[in-house]
Amino acid sequence: MISITVNGTRHDLEVPPDMPLLWVIRDELGMTGTKFGCGVAQCGCCTVHVDGKATRSCVMPVSAASGKQIHTIESLSNDNSHPIQRAWVAEQVPQCGYCQSGQIMAAAALLKRVAGEPSDAEISNAMTNICRCGTYDRIRSAIHRAARQA
Amino acid sequence: MIDRAGFMRASAGFGAGLILAFELPGCAKDADTARNVKEFVPNAWVRIAPDGTVTVVLSKSEMGQGVVMGLATIVAEELDAAIEHVRTEFAPAEPVYGDPGFGGDMVTGGSTSVSHSWSTLRKAGATARAMLVAAAAQQWKVDATSCTTRQSVIYHATSQRQASYGSVAEAAAGVPVPQSVPLKTTAQFSLIGKPRQRTDVPPKVNGTCQYGIDVRVPGMVYAAIARSPVFGGRVKHYDARNAKKISGVLQTVEVSNGVAVVAKNTWAAFQGRDALEIVWNEGQNATVSTDSLFAEAEHLARGRIGERLAASRGNPEAVSGTVIDAMYRGPFLAHATMEPMNATADVRDGRCTVWAPTQVQLRARALASKASGLPPEQCTIHTTFLGGGFGRRLEADYVQEAVEVSKAIGGPVKVMWSREDDTQHDFYRPMSVNTVRGVVAGGAIVALTHQVVSPSWLRRWFPAGMKNGVDVLDVLEVIDAPYAIPNFRATYIDHEHGIPVGSWRAPDANWNGFVTESFMDELAHAARADPLAFRLAHMEKSPRAAAVLRLAAEKAGWGQNQAGVAQGLAVTAWAGSFGAMVVDVSIEKKLPKVHRVVSAVDCGTVINPDIVVQQAQGATNFGLSAALTGKITLSKGRVEQSNFYDYTVLRLADAPAIEVHVVPSNETPTGIGEICTPPIAPAVGNALFALTGKRVRTLPFSDALV
Ligand code: FES
Ligand code: FES
Numbered sequence: 001m002i003s004i005t006v007n008g009t010r011h012d013l014e015v016p017p018d019m020p021l022l023w024v025i026r027d028e029l030g031m032t033g034t035k036f037g038c039g040v041a042q043c044g045c046c047t048v049h050v051d052g053k054a055t056r057s058c059v060m061p062v063s064a065a066s067g068k069q070i071h072t073i074e075s076l077s078n079d080n081s082h083p084i085q086r087a088w089v090a091e092q093v094p095q096c097g098y099c100q101s102g103q104i105m106a107a108a109a110l111l112k113r114v115a116g117e118p119s120d121a122e123i124s125n126a127m128t129n130i131c132r133c134g135t136y137d138r139i140r141s142a143i144h145r146a147a148r149q150a
Numbered sequence: 151m152i153d154r155a156g157f158m159r160a161s162a163g164f165g166a167g168l169i170l171a172f173e174l175p176g177c178a179k180d181a182d183t184a185r186n187v188k189e190f191v192p193n194a195w196v197r198i199a200p201d202g203t204v205t206v207v208l209s210k211s212e213m214g215q216g217v218v219m220g221l222a223t224i225v226a227e228e229l230d231a232a233i234e235h236v237r238t239e240f241a242p243a244e245p246v247y248g249d250p251g252f253g254g255d256m257v258t259g260g261s262t263s264v265s266h267s268w269s270t271l272r273k274a275g276a277t278a279r280a281m282l283v284a285a286a287a288q289q290w291k292v293d294a295t296s297c298t299t300r301q302s303v304i305y306h307a308t309s310q311r312q313a314s315y316g317s318v319a320e321a322a323a324g325v326p327v328p329q330s331v332p333l334k335t336t337a338q339f340s341l342i343g344k345p346r347q348r349t350d351v352p353p354k355v356n357g358t359c360q361y362g363i364d365v366r367v368p369g370m371v372y373a374a375i376a377r378s379p380v381f382g383g384r385v386k387h388y389d390a391r392n393a394k395k396i397s398g399v400l401q402t403v404e405v406s407n408g409v410a411v412v413a414k415n416t417w418a419a420f421q422g423r424d425a426l427e428i429v430w431n432e433g434q435n436a437t438v439s440t441d442s443l444f445a446e447a448e449h450l451a452r453g454r455i456g457e458r459l460a461a462s463r464g465n466p467e468a469v470s471g472t473v474i475d476a477m478y479r480g481p482f483l484a485h486a487t488m489e490p491m492n493a494t495a496d497v498r499d500g501r502c503t504v505w506a507p508t509q510v511q512l513r514a515r516a517l518a519s520k521a522s523g524l525p526p527e528q529c530t531i532h533t534t535f536l537g538g539g540f541g542r543r544l545e546a547d548y549v550q551e552a553v554e555v556s557k558a559i560g561g562p563v564k565v566m567w568s569r570e571d572d573t574q575h576d577f578y579r580p581m582s583v584n585t586v587r588g589v590v591a592g593g594a595i596v597a598l599t600h601q602v603v604s605p606s607w608l609r610r611w612f613p614a615g616m617k618n619g620v621d622v623l624d625v626l627e628v629i630d631a632p633y634a635i636p637n638f639r640a641t642y643i644d645h646e647h648g649i650p651v652g653s654w655r656a657p658d659a660n661w662n663g664f665v666t667e668s669f670m671d672e673l674a675h676a677a678r679a680d681p682l683a684f685r686l687a688h689m690e691k692s693p694r695a696a697a698v699l700r701l702a703a704e705k706a707g708w709g710q711n712q713a714g715v716a717q718g719l720a721v722t723a724w725a726g727s728f729g730a731m732v733v734d735v736s737i738e739k740k741l742p743k744v745h746r747v748v749s750a751v752d753c754g755t756v757i758n759p760d761i762v763v764q765q766a767q768g769a770t771n772f773g774l775s776a777a778l779t780g781k782i783t784l785s786k787g788r789v790e791q792s793n794f795y796d797y798t799v800l801r802l803a804d805a806p807a808i809e810v811h812v813v814p815s816n817e818t819p820t821g822i823g824e825i826c827t828p829p830i831a832p833a834v835g836n837a838l839f840a841l842t843g844k845r846v847r848t849l850p851f852s853d854a855l856v
Contacts, residue, residue, distance in 0.1 A: 016397050019417050027372065027415035032364035033357020035537070036416070037488055038569040042794035045488065073357035080352055088355045092347060092760055095768055096214030097354030098361060098488040098537030124803035130794060132488045132538050133214045134771025135764075136805035 004065050007075040017063035022046045024062045025072060033073040033101050037130065044129025047102040048072050054109035073101040076108065084108050087146035095133035102129050107143050117147035190319035192281050192327065194246050195274035196225055202302055202316030204229065204236045209247035209256060210263040211240065211509050212350060213539035215823045216761035217263045219348040221271060223757050227341045228275030228334060230299035243511035243531035256511040259544050259653060261725040261821020264757060268819055276331040285321035286313045336816050345760045362507035362534045363566065365494040370562040371400060372416045373555050374423040377408040377575050380432040380787035382648055385409060388428040396422045403558040410555045416566050435648045435787040443647060444479060447583040450643050451603045457641045458619040461629040464637035466599050471591030474676050476669060479848040480661040482782035483579035483654055484797055489537020490572040493552035496562035497522045502529040506549050507536040514546040521553035540772070541653030545577050573797050574789040577652025578782055580604045584665040590677045595688060597637035600628045602662065606644045607651045619644065627662035627828060632692035632723055649784065655772055656824035659724050663828025664849065667720035671836040672845060681719060681836065682708055695723055698750040698813060699730040705811055706732035706748035715745060718837025720829035726820030727753040731829050735837035740855045741778055742834050744806040751810065751825055754817035762822050766810040769826035775800035777831035779852045
């Protein structure tokens with residue numbers, strides 16, 4: 001039995017300890033906002049916050065997540081009111097949208113980490129998630145916008 | 151226009167579409183709107199409920215290109231509907247939703263979603279509007295022509311009466327369907343041409359948008375399939391003992407292309423699949439490598455073996471001048487959609503139900519029928535949102551697999567592909583060897599020959615696309631390049647081999663555009679001319695292409711580059727549209743660093759200007775990603791790349807700032823999803839030449855600059 005706390009709710013689960021957090025969230029808890037793209041910490045689709053830090057959940061064994069606060073895209077807001085979500089809508093970032101849960105969670109962690117508006121270099125360093133639709137220009141603009149509005 | 155019988159057949163599928171909404175979590179909103187009410191259904195494309203909700207049925211899949219907003223806007227425009235009351239749903243796999251432009255097949259591809267839907271959806275909206283107006287006019291006992299409509303309300307000015315669409319919806323169902331209806335003039339458009347936020351964006355910023363991977367049906371299990379590492383190989387025998395020891399693994403089943411491991415969750419399925427011990431009968435591709443295939447292609451090219459004529463004018467051999475010869479080589483490329491392939495199938499009790507992110511619903515249904523043994527009418531395809539398509543989902547191989555597994559286990563299953571599966575079992579952008587020869591005299595091109603050696607994917611996918619042995623797509627950006635050249639010949643050699651190839655964003659043009667536009671630069675330099683002026687001098691018969699090129703050059707400040715940064719340009723035509731770009735490039739870490747892209751596009755009438763800009767930006771980055779490092783190679787019949795660490799793609803740090811200028815136009819709308827993919831690679835290559843004096847003729851650039 002492993003217990004994890006996701007978006008403030010505790011779950012006791014019968015899962016192997018080495019099962020990646022991603023698959024626990026998606027298949028066991030049925031929360032599908034967090035996506036699978038590579039399984040090897042390359043693409044960032046699976047990004048969640050573990051104790052506030054952007055973490056690629058596809059390579060984090062569920063046992064390592066036990067006792068930590070895990071937050072997924074579903075926790076940002078009930079009504080798209082989080083400054084990042086508002087900026088993402090204002091800049092019309094998503095195309096297919098598949099990478100965007102991960103992009104948004106990575107951006108939210110970045111804005112929590114840096115004081116004020118991040119520089120372009122800070123954004124380039126922090127935002128290593130892949131978007132195959134190529135929405136990068138708008139991701140950058142949306143992060144600047146969110147930082148100014150937050 | 152769809153007749154009533156046609157729409158009745160189609161509406162059998164509407165009910166099925168609603169079941170999807172009920173079964174999926176996160177679709178509570180859809181479930182709420184799936185009321186048990188009598189809707190006015192004037193045709194297969196639009197329904198109007200008594201509460202005024204307008205439902206637009208989309209026969210095109212949403213893979214990021216914005217059809218949810220774009221197609222709904224077209225219907226709403228002619229219907230005069232309040233756009234806030236318009237919702238959309240994806241059409242079932244029914245012939246009534248077939249695209250006449252694809253011979254009645256349901257296809258989302260070729261940048262045709264708007265152009266092929268334009269007149270059908272306008273008529274559908276206008277017909278619905280005419281019937282609503284007729285119903286109100288009958289009730290008011292006035293002439294329908296004296297009524298006006300705005301924002302889902304019908305007005306009769308002289309009697310000062312008004313009625314909402316919802317209030318007359320039921321009555322409108324009794325009105326005869328008009329045979330012809332007037333359409334708006336461009337000046338009357340109130341929605342088309344205006345920027346409007348996409349309705350599919352809110353669910354894409356909070357994780358509620360439902361992709362194929364997100365489908366969950368009661369009792370569903372998960373499966374992963376071990377496929378032959380060599381293309382065309384078959385299972386000889388296998389041992390599943392270790393796989394079955396993995397916690398969560400339920401059973402293994404052999405399917406036509408390998409062995410499936412069925413499990414309680416995706417992770418266990420992947421683990422179990424990796425633990426299978428399989429001996430393969432590798433078949434005839436076991437010794438194939440990319441080196442052997444390129445050697446074969448060059449042999450065909452030099453010997454002109456199996457060469458077919460695609461187009462010819464004048465006599466290229468009879469003219470003299472400065473002769474330039476070159477050979478260009480393009481690699482295989484994977485699609486690498488962000489959402490790996492997957493499908494969920496439930497074959498039970500004489501029915502086959504499939505949920506899939508697909509660009510080809512009828513093909514998916516045909517394969518589901520074949521794999522389940524049930525007639526197509528008993529197979530239902532629910533289209534989910536697509537986490538990218540780029541042409542990969544014009545194949546329904548992953549649907550067939552899921553149906554096979556479901557049939558074998560007798561219940562619902564989601565077959566999930568890992569990134570490795572996705573990279574190694576694609577239908578690749580075909581490799582290509584292009585041989586070009588140009589003759590320049592008096593500052594102009596007097597002759598050009600262009601031979602394409604590339605495997606045809608249309609031969610398998612759409613045989614009617616083969617004309618006299620020439621794949622009509624394989625010579626795009628060759629025979630239709632926007633330049634008038636008096637002596638010209640284009641030829642094609644179908645390099646048939648056993649490696650699966652398919653459509654890849656701006657199919658074939660994405661490579662031929664690189665050759666044509668790089669070679670135009672070579673010829674310009676041979677003529678000692680400015681690449682912009684040289685191109686324009688040959689473009690008198692292509693005014694729209696010339697206009698986008700001029701616009702991009704003007705906005706970018708062509709000829710005013712900064713030290714250490716070189717400019718390059720390119721222009722292409724695709725799917726009736728025109729795109730040109732100027733790039734600023736320097737070299738960093740042995741790769742071209744693209745700082746800025748200034749592009750101009752002409753795609754006729756614009757439905758939603760911001761979606762045009764999004765697509766131009768996305769298509770540019772897609773092409774740039776491939777040009778910089780994209781390459782699939784084979785050794786011993788196996789793909790050597792497996793995941794994003796060895797099939798590397800563009801990330802934010804390397805993505806350029808992309809400025810897009812849209813040419814205002816009242817022409818019929820044409821495609822925007824692909825037009826900016828072909829020109830980026832040659833623009834970068836041309837800038838590199840300006841910077842280094844080195845001409846890159848083999849992609850990716852990462853191979854050229856080491
Ligand atoms: S799925 Fe975790 S980083 Fe790609
Ligand atoms: S929006 Fe499609 S992958 Fe990023």
